[in-house]
Amino acid sequence: MLFENIAGAFDAVFQLKNMSLMTLGVTAGLIAGAIPGFTITMAVVLTLPFTFGMSSTEGISTMIGVFVGGLSGGLMSSVLTGIPGTPSSVATTFDGYPMTRAGRPGLALGLGVWSSFFGGLISAVFLMLLAPSLAKIGLEFGPWDYFALVLFALTITASLAGDNLVKGVIAGGLGLLVTAIGEDEISGVARFTFGFEPLRQGFDFLPVLVGLFAFSQLLSDLRDSEKAQKPMVVSDKRIAIEHLAAIKAIVKNWTTLARSSLIGIFVGILPGAGGTIANILAYDQAKKASKTPDKFGTGTPEGIIAPESSNNAVEGGALITMMALGIPGDIVTAVMLGALLIHNIAPSPTFISTNPVLAYSIMVSFFLALFIMLGLQAICLRIFVTITRVPMYRLATVILAYCAIGIFALNNIVFDLWVLLGFGVLGYAMRRYGFPLAPMILGVVLGDNAEINLIRALATDSDLTIFFTRPWSLFFLMIAAFSTAFPWFQKHRGRKKWTLFFAPVLMMCLALPLSMMEGIFRPSVAAALFLTGVFLLYRRHRSGWALDPNLAANQQLREG
C-alpha cells in the first residue's frame, strides 16, 4: 500500500510542468533565503498568490520547492557575508564565515549544501515512515483532545519568546481574535464587526499573513535609511563549491550529521518550534560532543554540518505533524497549512488515508526538491552575488508593490489591500514593541480549528472535566502547562533549587495520562517515565540537591 501510494505520488509529481514549477520555486527560495531580512516564511507567503491558478499538487510542490530552497539559501549569505540569510542559519555563521575568511569559501558552501541535502534526505525518510503512524494516533483524538493540542501548540510557540512569555501568549490570543471576527459559520451571526459591513466576511488568511509577516518585515528593513541604501556587496564573484572535499568531510563527521538531523526532526515535530531553535541546539550539541570543542568558532567543518543538517531536517519533522494532525510544526508549515486550506484541503488524521496521492505528493516533492536544490545551488550563487549589488530599499519597494498585486489576485477586492496595510502596521508595531509574531500567526491558522473543536466538545457534553479525564487531552494540557513554565526553568536552571524538580516532575506527570491509555505499550512507557522521574529525584536527593554551576554559567553566557 505504501509503495503504491509513493508510486502514485511520483507519477503526479514527476510531470514536466510540475518539475519546472518546483525548479522555479527552489530557485526563488534559494535567492530569497540568501538575502538577509527576507525570511523563508516571507518567500513562501509571497509564492502563494501564484499558486491560485494551479492544481493542488502543483501549488504545494512549488511551495515546497521555495521552502527547501529557502532553507538552503540562508547558508550563502551566512557563509559569504557573515550575516544570516534566515534565522534558521544563524549558527552557520559561527564557523561558516571564519572558514570563508580563512580562504575556504568553496568548502564552507560545499559543507553547507551537502549537509542540507543529507539532513533533508534523512528527514524525508522519517516523514514517509512516521507521518502515517502519527495519523493513526490522531484518529484517536476527540474534539477535547484537539482543542488541548491547539492550546499546547500556542503555548509552546509563546514560550519560545523567552522572557516575553506574556507578550507571546497575548500575540497568540490576538491571532485567535482575528479568526473570531466576521460571521459565525454555523449561525451567521456577525461578530466583532461593529456594524462595518466588509468585516462580515472576516479576514482572509493571506492578507493577514502577508501584512503581519512580509509587509512589517520589509518596513523594518527600511527603517534605517543608511542601511537601506547600502548594497550588501559580496566581492568575490568566482567562488567554486568544493563538492568532493565537502562530502569527504561529512563522511568523516557522519555522527555529527546523524545527531543534528535527529535533533532537527524532533524539534520539527514539536508544534511551533522550528529551524531557528534547531540550528542553535544542534550546534550546541555538536560542540559538546566534539573532541575539539575549542575549534568551534574558528571555521571547523562540524560547526557547519550541525546547523545546516538540522535546519533542513526540521522541515521533514514539521511536515509530519502538519500532515498527520493538521497542526503546523513551525511557522513555515503554518503558511503551508493555510495554502492547503486555500486549495480546499484540510490536513487532519484522515488526510493521508483519504488523499493518499496528494499526501504522498507532498513527501515526494520534499524529497525531489532536495535534489533540485543540490543542482541549482551553484547557479543561484551567481544570481545571489548579483542581487547583493541591489540596495535593500529597491528590493523592498518592488516587493511591497508585488504584495498588493498578489493579494488583490486572491479575491479581486480592494478591501483585502486595506487589510494588508492594517496588519502591516500592526505587525510593525508588534515587532517594535517586542511581541513575537509567530504565536499570532499560529493563532490565526489554528483559531477556527480551536473554536470548532471547542463547540463540538461543548455540544457533545457541557461537562468541562472531560478535558482532564481524557488521556490525550490531559497529556496535551500538561505539556502546555510545563511549556508555559519552561522559560522560567531555563532562566533559573543551575541557580534555583526548584529547577531540579522540573524534569522529574514533568516525567511523572506525563506518566499519568499515558497510564490511562489502552494497550500495553503506552502504559509501559508511562511506568518507565515514572520510574525515571523517581530515580532522578532520588539521585538529586543523594547529591544534597546540589546545583550544577556549569548550567548557570551557560545560561549567563546565552544571556550575555
Add this chain to the structure above:
Amino acid sequence: MRQLNHNIVIALVLLVACGVLFAETFEYKLVPGAIIGSKIWPRIVSIFLGGLSAIYLAQSIRAAREAGPGEAAAPFDIKAWLAENRNVIGCYFLYALFLISLKWLGMLLGGMLFVFVTLSFLGQNNARSHMINLAVAVVTIGCMWSIFTFGLGVILPQGEILPR
C-alpha cells in the same frame, strides 16, 4: 523608562479593547435551534486576552517602579520618534495613497507611480537615481502586471484614466 511607558500604554489599550469586545458579545442573539451560542468563543477569547493584558499591565507597572530615577526622567520625544520612523511612516502613507488612487489610476499606473515615488522618497535625490527609479518602476510593475493579467488571468483594477 520610555519602553516601560510604552508597555503600560499598550497594556491599557489592550485592556480597554478587550472590555469593548466583551461588551459587544452581549449583542449576539441565540439563533433558534442552536445548542451553543455564537458568543461563547468571542467571550472566551476576550476574557483570555483581557486577563493576559491585566498581567502585562501589572508586570509593566512593577518594572516601571523598579526602574531607577535616572531612567524614569527620560521624556517621550515626538520629534525624535518621527525622525526615527520617517521611512516607515512615509511608506505607509504612500501605500495608503496608492490604495486610494487605485480607483482612478488602476494597478498598472498606480503601481508604477507608487514604486517610483517610494523609491525617490527612500533613495538619493539626484537625476541619475530618479532615472533608475523610473526604469525599475516601469519594468518591474509592467512585468508583474503582465504575468498576473496574461499569465494567470487575473483582472487587476484598470482605473478610469486608461481606456478599457
